[in-house]
Amino acid sequence: MSAHDGHAITTPGADFRERTASAVADPVLQQALHNLDRRFRTASEAAAAHPGRKERAAAIRRETLRDLDGWLDRLEAALTARGVHVYRAATPAEARRTIVDLARARGARTVVKSKSMATEEIDLGNALVDAGLTSIETDLGEYIVQLAGERPSHMITPAIHKTLAQIRDVLAAEANRELPVDREALTEWAHQRLRGEFLRADIGVTGVNFAAADTGTLVLVTNEGNGRFCTTWPRTHIALMPVEKVIPRLADTGVLLPLLTTHATGQSLSNYVTMLSGPRREGEADGPDELHVVFLDNRRRTLLGTKYEEMLACIRCGACLNVCPVYRNVSGHAYDAVYSGPMGKVLTPLLSGGAEGTDLPYGSSLCHACSDACPVRIPLGDMILSLRADVPAPQSAPRRRRRVFWTVWSRAWATPSGYRATTAIGRISRGKVPGLRAWTATRDLPRPARRSFRDRWAEEHR
Amino acid sequence: MIDVLVAGLRANSCAVTGPVGVDEARAAIVEHVAPGALVACNDDVPIPDLTDALRDRGAELLPPDDPAWFARLPDAAFGITGSRLAVADPAAIALAAAPGSPRGTSLLPPSHLCIVRVDDVMATLEDAMTMIAARELPSALTWIGGPSRTGDLEMVTTLGVHGPRAVEVILLDGL
Numbered sequence: 083m084s085a086h087d088g089h090a091i092t093t094p095g096a097d098f099r100e101r102t103a104s105a106v107a108d109p110v111l112q113q114a115l116h117n118l119d120r121r122f123r124t125a126s127e128a129a130a131a132h133p134g135r136k137e138r139a140a141a142i143r144r145e146t147l148r149d150l151d152g153w154l155d156r157l158e159a160a161l162t163a164r165g166v167h168v169y170r171a172a173t174p175a176e177a178r179r180t181i182v183d184l185a186r187a188r189g190a191r192t193v194v195k196s197k198s199m200a201t202e203e204i205d206l207g208n209a210l211v212d213a214g215l216t217s218i219e220t221d222l223g224e225y226i227v228q229l230a231g232e233r234p235s236h237m238i239t240p241a242i243h244k245t246l247a248q249i250r251d252v253l254a255a256e257a258n259r260e261l262p263v264d265r266e267a268l269t270e271w272a273h274q275r276l277r278g279e280f281l282r283a284d285i286g287v288t289g290v291n292f293a294a295a296d297t298g299t300l301v302l303v304t305n306e307g308n309g310r311f312c313t314t315w316p317r318t319h320i321a322l323m324p325v326e327k328v329i330p331r332l333a334d335t336g337v338l339l340p341l342l343t344t345h346a347t348g349q350s351l352s353n354y355v356t357m358l359s360g361p362r363r364e365g366e367a368d369g370p371d372e373l374h375v376v377f378l379d380n381r382r383r384t385l386l387g388t389k390y391e392e393m394l395a396c397i398r399c400g401a402c403l404n405v406c407p408v409y410r411n412v413s414g415h416a417y418d419a420v421y422s423g424p425m426g427k428v429l430t431p432l433l434s435g436g437a438e439g440t441d442l443p444y445g446s447s448l449c450h451a452c453s454d455a456c457p458v459r460i461p462l463g464d465m466i467l468s469l470r471a472d473v474p475a476p477q478s479a480p481r482r483r484r485r486v487f488w489t490v491w492s493r494a495w496a497t498p499s500g501y502r503a504t505t506a507i508g509r510i511s512r513g514k515v516p517g518l519r520a521w522t523a524t525r526d527l528p529r530p531a532r533r534s535f536r537d538r539w540a541e542e543h544r
Numbered sequence: 545m546i547d548v549l550v551a552g553l554r555a556n557s558c559a560v561t562g563p564v565g566v567d568e569a570r571a572a573i574v575e576h577v578a579p580g581a582l583v584a585c586n587d588d589v590p591i592p593d594l595t596d597a598l599r600d601r602g603a604e605l606l607p608p609d610d611p612a613w614f615a616r617l618p619d620a621a622f623g624i625t626g627s628r629l630a631v632a633d634p635a636a637i638a639l640a641a642a643p644g645s646p647r648g649t650s651l652l653p654p655s656h657l658c659i660v661r662v663d664d665v666m667a668t669l670e671d672a673m674t675m676i677a678a679r680e681l682p683s684a685l686t687w688i689g690g691p692s693r694t695g696d697l698e699m700v701t702t703l704g705v706h707g708p709r710a711v712e713v714i715l716l717d718g719l
Contacts, residue, residue, distance in 0.1 A: 117699040239699060269704065306706045351634035357686075358684055359681040361683065366642065366683060367643075369641060
């Protein structure tokens with residue numbers, strides 16, 4: 083999850099402030115981002131149709147977090163009873179090693195991957211390539227992003243930052259021939275190319291949307307069918323599951339699935355939902371012979387019992403990205419992190435133990451649109467504000483200047499004489515204080531009164 | 545409830561026939577299948593004599609117990625399956641994997657024909673999941689809303705990216 087880690091940098095800048103400026107100045111990116119408006123409207127309209135669902139879903143997620151370790155133990159027992167192999171990885175490095183070792187031990191050459199933010203989090207694709215395997219992303223958007231050498235800019239629509247013409251260029255370079263700027267033709271080319279990869283793959287790697295502790299069932303949500311392919315054709319299926327994906331009961335998906343998909347895409351249900359209860363059984367013609375599940379912690383359990391515990395209720399729908407005035411203007415690459423948008427601002431510093439993304443909580447208008455949009459009622463806006471106090475931000479020149487300003491101000495106004503002297507300066511300069519231009523460029527500084535209240539009071543009570 | 549299901553499936557770009565009786569359903573399937581085509585047909589299709597009717601049509605059948613099933617399924621033009629149940633709102637059909645009912649029949653062929661008994665339609669996903677969770681679960685239960693689709697190209701829906709480009713649902717009257 084470290085900065086850049088070999089991915090192409092599409093939004094340059096040393097920190098979040100600089101990268102937001104370059105994103106806003108990029109006309110092609112801004113054109114591509116217009117498409118987000120459509121998603122935003124359909125998803126919020128669909129979500130408003132079932133107001134009671136949010137409360138029930140929020141309650142289920144909090145019930146899970148109250149005893150996360152207990153539900154994980156129950157899930158492991160239920161999976162094991164179904165013949166699934168379970169591994170627990172404390173760190174991304176452990177998860178990578180577990181999956182690479184499984185692939186090597188099976189003599190695998192090609193791995194097909196279904197879109198999963200967890201595999202992005204542990205940078206699995208590069209680890210597989212380093213181990214000498216071919217790793218193919220099979221979600222169309224994720225495939226485009228992989229070919230471009232980038233990382234996803236949105237967790238639901240990874241290539242939202244690209245226009246159709248740019249996508250054509252990426253696919254034509256891979257095809258080594260001319261392709262038209264035409265959705266049907268580009269989709270058909272990708273269909274043919276990726277079908278070949280599916281049929282030859284030895285291993286399918288997926289994430290997990292929900293894992294039911296009572297039945298040991300893994301639930302996967304896709305629209306394209308690539309998740310189905312990864313769990314139908316290759317002989318081995320490996321699922322990477324962040325620990326908070328566990329839910330108490332399979333029946334809970336009746337509430338959680340429609341909630342996830344309406345907030346993600348505006349669909350009342352995603353096109354495909356796959357519910358896997360163990361590997362292929364005796365006499366079945368397809369499905370994997372082996373099913374492996376890797377539980378990924380990566381500091382998540384350290385959040386339990388803290389004021390950030392509720393962040394683990396997140397179901398990765400992307401609704402907070404779609405409504406965020408910052409995200410909607412700069413897109414995901416400006417965050418230079420696996421998770422972007424409001425949830426990324428919270429998750430990135432927390433999952434890295436304060437090592438990464440510490441300037442992200444500052445790049446927020448604190449409008450709380452994310453808190454309102456969240457289908458499981460995570461107080462994202464409050465968390466962003468808390469993180470400013472709890473995670474020390476890197477010292478930049480503007481931030482240092484700001485600290486000097488506030489220190490001088492608080493000392494000066496702590497005494498009557500200091501207060502009188504500074505307000506006198508303010509009145510004389512008529513509010514034209516040097517160094518405040520960054521603030522007043524977009525706001526009006528109130529003009530100070532000609533005479534201060536203290537002077538008038540002193541005069542009238544002489 | 546059936547009307548809600550039909551409207552929902554059509555909104556998801558499915559073609560819907562019925563509810564009809566078995567003879568009409570058989571005729572609809574046979575008419576849909578091109579002569580000479582390779583047709584994968586699962587054992588859970590609740591229509592008697594369907595395979596004979598398809599052979600009469602000139603189709604080549606690929607049954608799940610064919611030793612070459614795994615090798616030949618990628619060449620099949622049509623996949624015909626039954627279903628475990630369906631939900632009206634949100635509109636979706638659930639297929640259960642079993643011996644004789646492999647997962648790939650509804651995934652690899654470009655055209656999927658799915659037979660749903662009206663007696664198996666439930667009102668909501670919540671009802672369905674409560675019932676399913678209380679019973680023996682298949683190795684894979686696959687919910688299908690319609691043809692395979694993507695929104696990854698400037699967020700405009702494009703069909704047929706990995707799975708079937710066409711899904712035809714045939715609703716079968718109660719017996």
